[in-house]
Amino acid sequence: MIIAVLGLGEAGRLIAADLVAAGVTVRGFDPKVAPPPGVHPAESDADACRGARVVLSVNSAADAVDALRAALPACEPGAIWADLNTATPSLKQLLSTEAAGAVDVVDVALMSPVPGKGLCTPMTMAGAAASRLADILAGLGADVLVLDGPVGTAATRKLLRSVFYKGMAAAVVEALTAARAAGLEEWLRGNIAAELIKADAATLDRLVEGSSKHAVRRREEMAAATELLAELGVTPRIAPAARDLLGDLSA
Incomplete structure (x- = not known):
């Protein structure tokens, strides 16, 4: 063959x-x-x-x-x-x-x-x-x-998974970059690792339901986070995207 x-x-x-x-x-x-x-x-x-x-x-x-x-x-x-x-x-x-x-x-x-x-x-x-x-x-x-x-069916599944997995990776990179600028990278790295370790199937439900239930408050939180990144000299990309998505959920 x-x-x-x-x-x-x-x-x-x-x-x-x-x-x-x-x-x-x-x-x-x-x-x-x-x-x-x-x-x-x-x-x-x-x-x-x-x-x-x-x-x-x-x-x-x-x-x-x-x-x-x-x-x-x-x-x-x-x-x-x-x-x-x-x-x-x-x-x-x-x-x-x-x-x-x-x-x-x-x-x-x-x-x-x-x-x-x-x-x-x-x-x-x-x-x-x-x-x-x-x-x-x-x-x-x-x-x-x-x-x-x-x-096209396989490609659809892969790219939907990519939205989550690569999006999560981008959020981690942005957060650690800002933490490094603030002198807090070691602390945040440990915090993120601890959250990933304790995550389970129920974590998904909490993420989805919490985003809708607390959209207004979380939008303001991410707006503040966006400002913080700019003040630290880090170009915010993921933070404002999260802010805008939460704004849509609160509308």
């Missing part, structure tokens, strides 16, 4: 190396990065895809459509085009439209960082050929969950 990997950055490189270790013939292409040991170098997207049963597109959302267009004439009929890029559902759907049935597009979302996991990174996938792709990758050691839904 031949699998093509388009994009040999951090994620693509690790996944390609694990596929080689699993006994797969892997062809890789990246205009800026040499393939890892064991991956057969290709001269272009199209060159990598010739004879491939599966194509893993792991370049970037910005390059996803161009990669498909460039490779499509070389793809085998019935080949699976798996888009692993973090992209909007609409872009994943555009890929399916562009393919026009020449390849079977599967929307794949990587649900945790790839370093340390490689091919075993948890993946969700959707689309008519998702079960077929899941059978192939699971047989090679991948951690796969097939979702019931069209192309």
Whole structure:
């Protein structure tokens, strides 16, 4: 079996190396990065895809459509085009439209960082050929969950999770930056760690219900926090966003 990997950055490189270790013939292409040991170098997207049963597109959302267009004439009929890029559902759907049935597009979302996991990174996938792709990758050691839904379903779940997880990370970074400016970083870091440790399923309900119930008071609190950050010389971004959201909840 031949699998093509388009994009040999951090994620693509690790996944390609694990596929080689699993006994797969892997062809890789990246205009800026040499393939890892064991991956057969290709001269272009199209060159990598010739004879491939599966194509893993792991370049970037910005390059996803161009990669498909460039490779499509070389793809085998019935080949699976798996888009692993973090992209909007609409872009994943555009890929399916562009393919026009020449390849079977599967929307794949990587649900945790790839370093340390490689091919075993948890993946969700959707689309008519998702079960077929899941059978192939699971047989090679991948951690796969097939979702019931069209192309774009996996991307929707990933990005909704990103609003929470990456938003929380941004709030932590902003808070610690301000704490550092105030000479209180060690105290706040310990406070945040303690809150994360004691969080449980009920914490979610308290966050949601409390935001609505105490929206007026909390909006004023975040308005004051926004002013504090500015006084400390830290550009406030997350704090005013929280202030405005709480304002909407109190209206």
